[in-house]
Each structure stands twice: as structure tokens, then as C-alpha cells.
Amino acid sequence: MIKKLQRILLGTLRRQMMIGMTLIITLMMGLFVWDTTHRQQKIKVEQYKDQAIALADTLATSSAIWVASRDVSGLQEIVNGVSKYPNLKQAIVIDLRGQVLAHTDLTKVGLYIDAFNQDNDLQQIHYSNSSIDVTKAIVLADREIGWVVIDLDRRAYLEEINQIKINSFFYALTAILLGVLITTLASRYLTRRLYIIQKVADKVQTGATHLRVNMKGTDEASLLAKQFDQMLDSLALRESQLASFYSLDLVGLTVTSPDKGLISINPCLCKMLEYTEEQLKKLTWNDLTYPNDLEADEAQFTRLLANEIDGYSLEKRFISRTGKVIPTMLVVRCVRKNDGSIDYVLAMVQDISKQKEDAIQIERLAYFDPLTKLPNRRLLDDRLKQALIFSDRNQYYGAILFLDLDNFKTLNDTLGHDIGDLLLQQVANRLINIIREGDTVTRFGGDEFVIILEGIHSNAFVAATQIKAIATAILDTINQPYNIAGHSYSTSTSIGATLFLGNNTTPDELLKQADISMYQAKKSGRNLVCFFDPKMEISIINRVVLERDLLIALEHNQFQLYYQVQVDSSNTPVGAEALIRWNHPQRGIVSPLEFIPLVEETGMIIEIGQWVIDSACRQLNAWQQHVNTAGLSLSINVSAKQFHKADFVDIIKKSIDKYSVNPKLLKIELTESVLLNNIQTIIEKMNTLAAIGIQFSLDDFGTGYSSLQYLKKLPLHQLKIDQSFVRELCVDSNDKTIVKTIISMAQSLGLSVIAEGVETEQQQQYLISQGCRNFQGYLFSRPVPIDQFESLIPQIA
Numbered sequence: 148m149i150k151k152l153q154r155i156l157l158g159t160l161r162r163q164m165m166i167g168m169t170l171i172i173t174l175m176m177g178l179f180v181w182d183t184t185h186r187q188q189k190i191k192v193e194q195y196k197d198q199a200i201a202l203a204d205t206l207a208t209s210s211a212i213w214v215a216s217r218d219v220s221g222l223q224e225i226v227n228g229v230s231k232y233p234n235l236k237q238a239i240v241i242d243l244r245g246q247v248l249a250h251t252d253l254t255k256v257g258l259y260i261d262a263f264n265q266d267n268d269l270q271q272i273h274y275s276n277s278s279i280d281v282t283k284a285i286v287l288a289d290r291e292i293g294w295v296v297i298d299l300d301r302r303a304y305l306e307e308i309n310q311i312k313i314n315s316f317f318y319a320l321t322a323i324l325l326g327v328l329i330t331t332l333a334s335r336y337l338t339r340r341l342y343i344i345q346k347v348a349d350k351v352q353t354g355a356t357h358l359r360v361n362m363k364g365t366d367e368a369s370l371l372a373k374q375f376d377q378m379l380d381s382l383a384l385r386e387s388q389l390a391s392f393y394s395l396d397l398v399g400l401t402v403t404s405p406d407k408g409l410i411s412i413n414p415c416l417c418k419m420l421e422y423t424e425e426q427l428k429k430l431t432w433n434d435l436t437y438p439n440d441l442e443a444d445e446a447q448f449t450r451l452l453a454n455e456i457d458g459y460s461l462e463k464r465f466i467s468r469t470g471k472v473i474p475t476m477l478v479v480r481c482v483r484k485n486d487g488s489i490d491y492v493l494a495m496v497q498d499i500s501k502q503k504e505d506a507i508q509i510e511r512l513a514y515f516d517p518l519t520k521l522p523n524r525r526l527l528d529d530r531l532k533q534a535l536i537f538s539d540r541n542q543y544y545g546a547i548l549f550l551d552l553d554n555f556k557t558l559n560d561t562l563g564h565d566i567g568d569l570l571l572q573q574v575a576n577r578l579i580n581i582i583r584e585g586d587t588v589t590r591f592g593g594d595e596f597v598i599i600l601e602g603i604h605s606n607a608f609v610a611a612t613q614i615k616a617i618a619t620a621i622l623d624t625i626n627q628p629y630n631i632a633g634h635s636y637s638t639s640t641s642i643g644a645t646l647f648l649g650n651n652t653t654p655d656e657l658l659k660q661a662d663i664s665m666y667q668a669k670k671s672g673r674n675l676v677c678f679f680d681p682k683m684e685i686s687i688i689n690r691v692v693l694e695r696d697l698l699i700a701l702e703h704n705q706f707q708l709y710y711q712v713q714v715d716s717s718n719t720p721v722g723a724e725a726l727i728r729w730n731h732p733q734r735g736i737v738s739p740l741e742f743i744p745l746v747e748e749t750g751m752i753i754e755i756g757q758w759v760i761d762s763a764c765r766q767l768n769a770w771q772q773h774v775n776t777a778g779l780s781l782s783i784n785v786s787a788k789q790f791h792k793a794d795f796v797d798i799i800k801k802s803i804d805k806y807s808v809n810p811k812l813l814k815i816e817l818t819e820s821v822l823l824n825n826i827q828t829i830i831e832k833m834n835t836l837a838a839i840g841i842q843f844s845l846d847d848f849g850t851g852y853s854s855l856q857y858l859k860k861l862p863l864h865q866l867k868i869d870q871s872f873v874r875e876l877c878v879d880s881n882d883k884t885i886v887k888t889i890i891s892m893a894q895s896l897g898l899s900v901i902a903e904g905v906e907t908e909q910q911q912q913y914l915i916s917q918g919c920r921n922f923q924g925y926l927f928s929r930p931v932p933i934d935q936f937e938s939l940i941p942q943i944a
Contacts, residue, residue, distance in 0.1 A: 810840030870904020
């Protein structure tokens, strides 16, 4: 009942306006009628009272003398005269005893009124339903002598009041009806534009979404209509966009009803699951869901039905019609009715197969080496931590093997990096096949591999023995020939090993120990296994300090050249060899045997070598200014790295031009290691420099391997016999044979010979007897600074 009343009263805006205005008008008119009748009634009452009082005063005044004289006839005439007054019911004159002296009803004259109220009031007024009674004292000479009673009839007065009420009611009713009419017209006029908007809205709701209000004007309704049209345009645009999105091949979309099942399915989901829309509508989510993912999806959907959540998202797998498992991201949202129950459910299904593949690829790139497919350094760190925990738990020794391929750079430089990559892949495959199940092979970087061995043995000696056997097997496997792109290639590896027990040592420290061991294996001759020794670590620390000091030496010019004289068979100085020395601020003069291998390895030899060339040319320029030294040649040692630089020839030429020296006085000493690679390029460089007068000496001849075929093609001027053959020359027949052969070979090739390391006259005399004419060694002078050397020349000469 209440709802029905609400619908009636709170219907349309027009109805609300009509009912509201009608109620207001009715209330106002009701108040007006009540107020009007109330005022009229008061006025009439006052009028009747005033008439009664005035009539009573008149009668009392006119009858005073007659009462005093007891002239009843005179009093009756006065009363008869008053009786003609309108609405007068009766007029009575009474004496103080209550006897009626005169009355409009003659039959009552002379009677006594027993109940007559003789109060002290001079005037009394009494009201009844039909009359107004006024009792007035008759006063003569300030003394009451009787009473006058006037009784006026109120019925005419009440009829007037009732007539006023009736008239007012009709006036009010007419006003209400007129107000309702005006309100109706006004409400229709005021709401006509809103009604138009409502009609359009109703039609749009039924499906006529193309309709618009198109109302003109500047009033509020027109502005509302324009906003309504804009809203419809916006909704139409969004609906169009949604329809486009729904049909796009981006994500799968479905609309599902708890009662009707799948209502709508977009083409993308059909394509994803390999079903038609009609086929999918006959299936349920359970039919399409991967069994292992069904429980999680149902648990969330149950919460949705229980009104605990309005949506959820999770990863789940679907099964296509052909049985393909499709990983997806499922996003579910529901639209509820007013009672909270689900009206329909929207589901968005996004195929994340590509993202999953990308994630696997990212993980592979993050934790695996792309070339060898082995775990990389990041995964190595994780595996090593796990190995330490495992070792600590079962108290079994484990080990780290640090492998570095020998001479891998030579392979890259000669056959190219592609061939080097193929070798790394084959090495990785061999390592995987040889290690035990549960052990880990990783590529540490470049040509370095790290192997983690776990659970070897609880006894350290037994564990070390087994590790040695495994490492030796790895060496044998790596040493087997490789077939790389049609090339047969053999290589070896150096292995550093360190044991661990428990997790007292950090992964970084263990890797450092294995690395140190590996370098010790290389230092010991390569193709070896070397276990970690704490002394190695001290050696490495010293190496790091030495490398740091070398950088400081380069920056602060701590290097200087020492000069060792070279003489002929008559002991006449013919030249000198410039030998680098390091004047360390704390350690003093440091032998090149201590730091040259390191500068070769780090590449600092390039910068130091350029400094030697520049210093040598500057010194030749200084010697050219003096008679005693003007004809001296100066030999400098050039490393293989320095000589192979593309701009080496230009560097020599620039230094010669810079100091204006005679090129024939500059002699470059090369070791046989320079001739190992790119021999044709070497010959071209040497020929270019020889063409301007530069001389070449092959240093340490006989200690390496020189092909005679290439030797005769090189523009050499001199062979230098290594001091190792000269040292035992007088007592070792083999050394004599080697020296004799070198001298004979040089003579046959038209080359001069110089012997280094000559310390006795006996050595010099034997060399002279074999045809050697140039000498260098302690017999003549040690390497000395330039000022000592220049003081020594006149003495030797």
C-alpha cells in the first residue's frame, strides 16, 4: 500500500508538481477560509453583544423613574416599545425582590423570578446556543432599584455565520480548482521539454540508440538536452569502440550468465581455443580448463557467487579443441542485480604463451650462456652456494675446477672468432659428457669454464685423489683432436682446483683460489692440474701490486734506459743495446725479468715500447753531436705485440724524423716469437723499414723455432747468439756445435753474428776462431746508465 502510494505521489515530475501545487493551494485556501469565518464570527458576536448592551442601557435608563415610582403601566409601554427591536426574544424589568414589573410577555408581569442572580455586578452578559442575555442594573441616584434583562436571539447570527462558511468553502473550492487547472497547465508547459527528453530516453532504452533530442534554446532544459545528446554520442562512441575491441584479435572475451551459461564469445577466443562460437556455447568452463588449474578457478568463482568479491584474476591454462595447452591470464568481473545476485559475468582471456616463452628466454639469457647453453656466472654463484650448504650438511668435500683453454687467443687471431666459438661449443659438450650426474659445468667467460664437484668424500686425501683423477680425465678429453669446420685442431687446458668443506669460505673466495691455481698451472707449463696453495695467493697479490706500481711508473716517468756496449773483435765499441730499467721509488732498480712478462700480458708494453723507441732516437741524436759516439749504433728490443701493431712502421719513421737521426744506426732486435704469426705481414713491415736503412737483428737465436724458408726471406742484418749457448761454451761440446752451426748459417746467409753473455776472454777467443766478430757481455761492461756509458766509451776505445 505504501509503495503504491509512493508510486502515485512520486511518479513523474509533472505529477509531482501538480500534486504539490494542489496541496499547497488547498492548504492556503483552508487557512484562508478558517481565518475569514473566525474573524466574521468574532465580529458578529461583538455586534450582537454591543446591540444587547446598548438596548439594556437604554431600557435601564428610561425605566429608572418608572421603577422608582412603581408605575407599572409606564414601564410596560417602554417595554412594548423595545419589543419591536429586531431579534429581541424578550425584555424584562425586575425590581430588587425579583418581581417582574414589565415583560414583553404580559402573562409574566407580576411574577417572581426565584432563580434570578442578584450579584453585585452592574452588568452581566450570558451566552447560550440560541441567545445573548444582558442583565443591567437600574440605578437612580447611585442606588440600585431594579434590573433590566435583554435577551437577543442568536439564530439569525448563526445562520449568517454558516452562510459565510458555505460561501467561503465554495470560494476556496473554486480557487483550488482554478489553481489545479493553472498548475496543470503550468506543469505541462514547464515540463514539456523534459517530457521530450524522457520520450527520447525511453526510445533509446528500447533500442533506438540513433535518436537524439536536438532541442534548441538557452534555458536549463535545452542545456540538459544538449548534455543528454552529448552523453548519447559518447556512449555510442564507447559502444562502437567496445564492439571494435570485442571483435579485434587481441584478447578473448566472453559474457556468461549463471543461468544461461555462455551468452556471447568473441572471435579471438574462438580462434584461441579452436572452436566455433556455437561449439563453445555447448561447453562449460570445466570442459575447457586444464585439470590442474580447475580447483583454483572454481574456488575464486565460488567466492564470486557468495558475494565475497566482485572479480578476480589468475593465470590458468585452457585446452584447445586439438588438445593444445594454452597458458592465459584470466580476468573475471561480474555485474550484480539490485538484490546482490549475479546478473552476468564478463571474462577476459589473454594468451600469454609469448610472454611465457619470453620469460623462459629471459631466464635463459640471465642464467645461461647463449653460446654453449651452459649455466653462466650468475647461476654459478647460486649453484655454488647450494653446494656449500650441501657440503656443510653432510660434511663431504666438494671442489671447484677452474679451466682455461691454452692458446685460445691464437686460434681466434688466426682462424677467426667464429671458429673459436665452435671450439668452445665442442669443449662444453665434452665437459657435460664427462662429469658426474649432479655436478655443474658453467662457462665463466671467454675461454674459461668452472666445474662444481659435489659430495666427493668425507676424507680430504681421498677427495683430493678423486678430484685429481676427474681433472686428469678432463685434460685427456680436452686434448683429443677437434674437427672444426673442416679444420683439425688440437688444444689443451690448464686446470686450477680448490677443495671446500662446509660453508666457511665464500663463493668469491673459492673462485679466486681456483683462478689462482689455474694461473699457476699455466705458469708451470700449461696442460696441467694445479691445486690451490696459499703461497699462490701471495704471488697473485704481489702481481696486483706490481701492476698498480707499473701504472704509476708510466705516469711518473720512472723508467730509464741502461746501455750495454757492443764491441768488435778488437774490442772497439761499435754500438750498444738499450735495456729498460725501472727505478722504483721504494725498491730501487727493478730488473726487467720481473716486470716485462706482466707488461706484455697487460698490454702496457705498447706504451712502454713507444717510449723506448722515442728515447733511443733522442739518444742517437745526442751521440751524433760527439766524435766518440757519432758512429755508434743502438739496438732496441721490440715485442711481438708492438711489432704487430698496424702503425708500428709509422711510429719508427716519426721518431727518426723527429730527432733527425741516421736510420742505419738504429737496430731493431726481434725474438723468434715475432715470426710465429702473419709472416707475410712481418716481411712487408721489415722491408719497409729496411728500405730507409733500419737494421734488424734476430735476438736469442737458437732458443726458438725459425723456419729457414722464412729466415732467408727476412731482411735481417744480424743473428744474435743467445747467452745460454755462450755460458758453457768452453766446457760443453753441444754448445760449441750449436754456436759453430749458427755462425756458419749466418755466414751462408750473408748475415753478421753477435754473441751476447760473453764474460771471459776464453769465450771470446773461441767465438773469434769460429768467425764471430761482434760481442756483448760483462767482459766488456754491464748495462749502465747513460752518463756512465759515455764515460766508459773512451776507456774501452
